[in-house]
Structure formats: structure tokens, C-alpha cells
Amino acid sequence: MPFSKIEVLNKLEKIKYRGPDNLGYEKINEITLGHLRLSIIDLDMRSNQPFTFKQYKIVYNGEVYNFTDIKKELEKTGYSFTTTSDTEVLIKGYDAWGTALLSKLNGMFAFSIYDLEKNIIFSARDRLGVKPFYYYWKNGKLEICSQMAPLINESSEICNDAVSAYLDCGYVPSPLSILKDVYKLEPGNFMIIDLASNTLEKKSYWSLDKVEVNNISYSRAKEELHELLKDAVKIRMRSDVPMGTFLSGGIDSALVSSIASKFSKDPINTFTIGFEDPIFDESKVAKKFSDVIGSNHIENLCNASDVRNLIPDLLRVYDEPFADVSALPSLLLNKEAKKHVTVALSGDGGDESFLGYTHFDFMSKFINISKIPLVLRKMMCLFPWHYFVSARKTTITSILKTNNPDEYSIKTFLGFDSIQNKVNIQWFNKYLDFKHNSDNPFQRMADLNIKLWLENDSNVKVDRASMASSVEVRSPFLDYRIVEFARQLPVIYRYQDGIKKRILKDILSEYIPEDLFNLPKRGFTIPLGSWIKCELKEEFLKTLSIEALETIPNLNVSKIHKIIRKHMHVNEKRDYSSTLWRIYILLKWKEKYNL
Numbered sequence: 001m002p003f004s005k006i007e008v009l010n011k012l013e014k015i016k017y018r019g020p021d022n023l024g025y026e027k028i029n030e031i032t033l034g035h036l037r038l039s040i041i042d043l044d045m046r047s048n049q050p051f052t053f054k055q056y057k058i059v060y061n062g063e064v065y066n067f068t069d070i071k072k073e074l075e076k077t078g079y080s081f082t083t084t085s086d087t088e089v090l091i092k093g094y095d096a097w098g099t100a101l102l103s104k105l106n107g108m109f110a111f112s113i114y115d116l117e118k119n120i121i122f123s124a125r126d127r128l129g130v131k132p133f134y135y136y137w138k139n140g141k142l143e144i145c146s147q148m149a150p151l152i153n154e155s156s157e158i159c160n161d162a163v164s165a166y167l168d169c170g171y172v173p174s175p176l177s178i179l180k181d182v183y184k185l186e187p188g189n190f191m192i193i194d195l196a197s198n199t200l201e202k203k204s205y206w207s208l209d210k211v212e213v214n215n216i217s218y219s220r221a222k223e224e225l226h227e228l229l230k231d232a233v234k235i236r237m238r239s240d241v242p243m244g245t246f247l248s249g250g251i252d253s254a255l256v257s258s259i260a261s262k263f264s265k266d267p268i269n270t271f272t273i274g275f276e277d278p279i280f281d282e283s284k285v286a287k288k289f290s291d292v293i294g295s296n297h298i299e300n301l302c303n304a305s306d307v308r309n310l311i312p313d314l315l316r317v318y319d320e321p322f323a324d325v326s327a328l329p330s331l332l333l334n335k336e337a338k339k340h341v342t343v344a345l346s347g348d349g350g351d352e353s354f355l356g357y358t359h360f361d362f363m364s365k366f367i368n369i370s371k372i373p374l375v376l377r378k379m380m381c382l383f384p385w386h387y388f389v390s391a392r393k394t395t396i397t398s399i400l401k402t403n404n405p406d407e408y409s410i411k412t413f414l415g416f417d418s419i420q421n422k423v424n425i426q427w428f429n430k431y432l433d434f435k436h437n438s439d440n441p442f443q444r445m446a447d448l449n450i451k452l453w454l455e456n457d458s459n460v461k462v463d464r465a466s467m468a469s470s471v472e473v474r475s476p477f478l479d480y481r482i483v484e485f486a487r488q489l490p491v492i493y494r495y496q497d498g499i500k501k502r503i504l505k506d507i508l509s510e511y512i513p514e515d516l517f518n519l520p521k522r523g524f525t526i527p528l529g530s531w532i533k534c535e536l537k538e539e540f541l542k543t544l545s546i547e548a549l550e551t552i553p554n555l556n557v558s559k560i561h562k563i564i565r566k567h568m569h570v571n572e573k574r575d576y577s578s579t580l581w582r583i584y585i586l587l588k589w590k591e592k593y594n595l
Contacts, residue, residue: 008034011150017317018061018146018467026050028057031114031121031195035059038470040343043240047085055117058091061146062109062131063474065235070104094122099190102205106235106479110185112144121193127206127480128349129174129187129455132463138181140198147464149319151182158595160553163586164424167555168414170323170582173456176427178320178589187455206480208447211438214488218503221489226507228485232476233259236345243343244269246333246473247289247297249282251356251504251517252347254289256476258511260345261293269340270295273333276303277527285519292512300336307332307526308535314585317468321589323582324457325528330465338469348462349477352449353486354504355442355495359412363445364498366399366408374403392417392574405441409434409448419563419579421556442491450483529577533568540564540584548587555583 003011008025012034016023019036022045026033035049040063050057064070067086070093075081079092086107093101094113099122108130112123123144125133136143136151145151162176174184185191188206193199214221233256237243245257247270261268270290274283283299290297307328314327337344351357369377377400386393398416402408414425434448459478466473476482486494493503508517532540544564549557560583567576589595 003032005032008032011145012036014149014319015145015147017470020470022048024049024059026057028114028116033057033059033114038342038467038472039241040472041238041240042083042085044083047083047087049087051087051091053088053091054095055115056091056095057114057116058087058094058111060087060090060109060111062107062111062126063472064090064105064107064109065238065474065479066104066106068238073104099203099205102190106481108474108478110146119195121195122190123185123193124190124205125185125187127188128450128459128478128483130459130463130475130478132460133185134177134182135185135191136182137200142193142200147319148177148179148182152179152319152593152595156180156182156593156595158553158590161424161427163553163555164420165427166321166323166586167420167552167582168418168425169452169456170578171456171460172320173427173431173452175430208433208437208451208487210436211440211443211487213490216489218493221493222503222506225482225485225489225503226510228479228482229255229476229507230259230263232479232482233345234263236474236476237263239343241342242269242340243345244271244298244337244341245295245345246270246337246347247272247286247295248347249285249289249517249519250347251501251508252350252477254347254512254517255350255504255508256345256347257289257295258293258508259476261295267294267296270297271333271337271340271344272297272299273329273336274299274301275329275526276301280526285516288516289512292516298336298340300332302329302332304527304531304535308531313468315588315592317464318460321586322457322460322464323578323585324461325526325578325581327461327465329526330461331468334466334469334471334473338471342470343472343474344466346462346473346475347477348458348473348475349454349483350501350504352446352454352458353477353483353494354501355446355491356501356504357449360442360445360495360500361498362412363405363408363442366402367405367441369399370402370404370408374401377401390574406435406444409441409445412445413448413452419556419559419583421554424554438487440491442495443487447487528581529567529575532577532580537568540580541568543584543587544580549583551590552583552586 019038021039022037024035033050049059064086067089071089074092081088102124109126110131110133112121114121132146134145134148143151157180159180162172162178166172172178174186189202189204191202245260247253247257257270272283272286275281310328310331381397381400385396394417431452434444437447438444462473496502549560563576563579566572
């Protein structure tokens with residue numbers, strides 16, 4: 001889609017925080033290329049983009065961690081290099097191998113290469129969707145961007161199917177976006193735009209295949225996984241700018257930080273956000289971890305107002321409706337880390353592959369419940385269970401009426417009580433493969449966790465929160481080799497008798513005493529429920545008016561109105577904050593973009 005230079009620059013200005021070190025612009029034929037660079041590897045201007053080699057021009061976001069190995073392979077076939085960047089390796093790798101290049105890459109990336117001779121645009125996204133890729137495609141008109149805000153214009157319309165998906169998930173799953181004719185390139189996919197014929201072709205180059213459980217002893221599995229983790233951390237420590245790690249009170253960040261400390265000549269920088277409320281605070285545990293590994297530990301204690309003040313930033317940076325409330329402390333963590341580093345390693349991805357979430361515990365309970373005949377479970381719905389357990393009546397009823405573990409997994413991620421007016425989950429059909437890839441219900445749930453939630457929630461949260469402060473976050477657990485290795489392990493190596501992440505805990509015990517880390521999982525969250533009842537009450541009641549609610553397609557307005565009344569009631573013990581926050585974010589987004 002042809003744009004003037006000023007139009008392109010204005011679009012890029014909206015997301016300049018993603019790459020404040022250089023703005024590149026080039027127009028060739030009817031194609032306009034623009035790029036914002038966050039300099040990490042080879043800080044010299046010679047590696048600025050758009051980058052040219054032969055008839056190719058590339059714009060690229062991300063990092064290829066094994067680029068030095070690929071570079072050596074290319075050099076053996078006669079290629080020479082003028083930079084030390086992975087950008088040059090990517091473009092010359094494409095020249096050498098075409099689409100076969102993708103299977104060689106280990107990294108997080110979203111890139112497009114314009115081939116002037118063939119008059120095509122080749123684009124690809126990393127296997128697990130760590131880096132974002134939005135594109136507008138209609139009537140042969142194309143526009144590609146890392147975020148959606150630059151693609152919004154006066155003719156943009158809301159996609160009703162995406163709204164329905166958001167109402168159930170709290171995010172918009174790929175390939176949908178909240179806008180009509182704007183899509184996300186799915187992880188592990190590439191696409192080719194033929195500019196002569198105005199055609200688009202998409203293909204998958206990687207996905208979660210059917211699991212073949214490895215016949216390996218536990219001790220051998222632990223040894224091999226440890227070596228994989230060490231390599232995944234090591235290759236992510238290549239940087240020409242200061243780096244550190246995020247260190248919470250959890251297993252995954254502690255393990256990443258411990259391994260990184262062994263590879264660093266100097267004490268590593270570790271960063272923690274602490275909260276005044278002890279229910280949510282993990283900073284004291286993180287400090288004990290840092291003392292053991294000998295890191296240069298930087299801790300910031302925040303209060304409720306610090307986090308609440310970031311709501312405008314959240315709406316600006318997450319330019320598609322996104323309701324994961326942990327995005328707020330994530331924004332704060334990256335903002336503080338930027339004062340010291342530009343690159344940070346994180347523990348994201350460990351829970352998905354190694355069964356660390358509480359919903360795996362609930363799956364275990366459901367499997368026991370499902371042994372009761374369905375007809376009896378339906379009769380059990382008549383009993384007032386909600387008076388005796390801390391769950392809503394509708395949730396308990398939905399669980400009792402659930403047919404099998406796969407249906408339970410779906411409800412876990414889409415909700416047990418939809419707030420849609422008319423339930424629409426047609427978009428979910430593309431995620432149904434999880435049912436066929438394993439004989440184990442825990443592994444099937446983990447696969448859905450990876451393909452649906454990790455890509456569309458966790459990775460989005462981390463990318464936007466980090467790039468908002470011009471920080472690059474690298475996650476060793478998202479190394480595809482670790483994901484593949486974990487899936488081949490027997491489930492009992494990862495989850496056994498309620499012990500989550502069993503194998504990771506045993507590896508971590510080689511670095512940190514077990515009594516320091518064997519604690520209940522808290523998650524990275526905030527006291528949103530009490531805020532909505534108190535400090536944010538007026539704002540929420542104003543925003544979630546009946547008139548505003550009725551502007552949301554397919555929303556069950558009467559149900560939301562009842563939920564508001566219940567949550568605000570002084571004696572109400574059940575927390576409806578996640579639902580209310582989801583609606584609040586959507587309405588604020590509509591208000592911001594006048595849609």
C-alpha cells in the first residue's frame with residue numbers, strides 16, 4: 001500500500017518506543033519500508049534497516065540467538081559479511097536457502113523480505129509467537145506492522161468475531177485482530193505475497209506435533225534438560241548492551257538467573273518488583289535467591305497508586321484490547337529495569353511446558369469428578385455447593401456438567417460462564433488440534449496452554465510491557481528445543497501427585513536450597529478486586545454504564561450489570577474483578593480509538 005514519507009513517519013511515531021535508536025525509511029517501486037531499531041547486536045549504523053543484499057530488502061524485529069552458527073555455515077558456502085549483526089545473516093540465509101532458512105533459526109522474530117526480482121514479499125514469524133506480526137490485507141492492499149495502532153485509520157471497523165473471542169478470553173487470539181481485515185500471522189507460519197497477482201499464501205513450518213513419549217530415565221532426562229537450559233540461557237546472553245535478569249520468587253526465574261550467574265564473569269543484575277501487600281509480594285524470597293547466586297540485586301517496592309497510574313500507559317501500549325491485569329506490574333518492572341539494562345532474561349514459558357499452573361491441579365480434581373456418571377453429576381447441580389466452596393454457582397454447575405477432560409481444558413481457557421449474549425466460539429476451531437496430539441489429558445491441556453494462552457496472552461504481555469520501555473526480554477524456556485523436549489517427557493517427570501514442575505525443582509536444587517523455593521505459587525498480580533470496590537469504584541461505574549455496555553457487540557448486558565452490583569456489594573466475598581476489568585479495558589479502547 002503506497003504511503004507518503006510523512007504518513008509512514010507518523011505511523012512509526014506511534015510505536016517509536018519499540019526502536020528509539022534509529023528510524024529507517026526507504027521507498028522502492030510501490031513498496032514503502034520503515035523500521036524502528038532497538039540496537040542490541042552490532043550497534044554500528046551499518047546494521048540499520050531497511051537492510052539490502054542483492055535484490056533483497058529486509059525489515060526485521062527480534063533476535064536470532066544462533067546466528068553465529070548460521071553465519072559460519074554460510075561462510076563455508078562462500079558468503080562474506082560486512083557486519084556482526086543477525087540481520088545480515090537472515091537476509092543472506094534467505095538468499096542461500098529460501099524458506100528452508102526458517103528451520104535453522106532459533107530465536108524470536110518477525111520479518112519481511114522484499115524480493116525486487118520476483119516481486120514478492122516473504123514474511124515469517126517465530127515458532128511460539130514471541131514477536132508480534134500484524135498485517136492488513138484487503139483487495140490486494142497490504143500493510144504490515146509489529147503493533148496495530150499504526151494500522152488503525154478512519155475507515156477501520158471492529159471485528160465482531162474478535163469481540164466475542166475477547167469477551168471469553170480477555171485477549172484476541174490469532175489469526176484474528178480486533179479490526180476487520182487486520183490479521184495476525186500465526187506463530188510457526190510464513191506467508192508469501194505475490195505483488196504481481198495480488199495473492200497471499202500462508203504455510204506452517206512448525207507446530208506442536210503428535211507426542212511420542214521418550215523412553216528415558218528420570219536422571220537422564222534431568223541431565224539432558226539441564227544441558228539444554230544452560231545452552232538456551234548462554235545463547236541469550238549475547239549482547240552488546242547491558243543486560244540482567246528478572247528475578248521473582250518463582251522457580252523459573254530463579255533457575256534462569258542461577259544459570260546466567262554461572263556464565264557471567266561479573267555478578268549479574270537481577271530485578272524484582274515488590275508490593276506493600278504481603279499477599280502479592282515475592283520480593284523477600286527473590287532477595288534470598290539473589291543472596292545465594294550473588295547477583296547485583298535491584299528491588300523496587302511499589303504501592304497501589306504506582307500501578308494504577310500506569311493504566312493510561314497500558315491503554316497506549318497495548319493497542320489491541322488486552323485484559324491480563326499482570327501487564328500493569330510488568331510495565332513497572334520493565335520501566336525500572338531500563339534504568340540499568342537494555343536486555344533482560346526472564347522465566348516466562350516454564351509453567352506451560354512443565355505444568356506449573358494451578359489449573360493442572362484442578363484438572364487432576366476434575367478427572368476424579370468425571371468418574372461419577374454424568375447423569376448423577378447433573379443431579380448434583382441441584383445442591384448449593386457454592387455456599388460451602390469459594391466458587392460461583394455457575395462455575396460449579398458448568399464443571400459438573402462437563403463431559404470430559406478436553407472439554408474441561410477448553411472451559412479453563414474460555415471460561416466456565418460466558419458473558420457473550422449468544423455464544424460464538426467458531427474461532428476456536430483452529431485450536432482443536434490439541435485433542436489429537438497426546439494420550440495424556442495433562443499434556444493436551446499443556447498444548448492448548450501453549451498454542452492459545454502463551455501466544456496470545458503471556459507473549460503479548462511481555463512484548464508490549466518490555467518494548468514500552470525499550471527493553472528486550474529473552475525467555476530461555478521459550479527455546480523451541482526445550483518445548484519439544486518437555487513434551488516428549490513422561491508427564492510424571494513434570495507433574496506428579498500434585499507436585500508441579502518436578503524436574504525443574506530438582507534442577508534448581510543444584511543451585512538454591514530447596515527450602516527457599518518450595519513455596520506456593522503466587523503469580524504476578526495485583527489486588528484489583530479491592531481497587532474496583534474502593535479507589536477505582538467511581539471510574540468503573542462511570543465507564544461501565546448501561547449505555548456504554550450496549551455498544552459492545554454480543555455482550556450480555558444484563559449479566560454484566562448484575563455482576564457489577566454483586567462485586568460492589570460490601571458483603572460480597574466472591575471476586576468478579578477479572579470480568580469487570582475485561583469489559584473496562586474494551587470500553588476504554590473503544591473510547592480511545594473512537595470505534
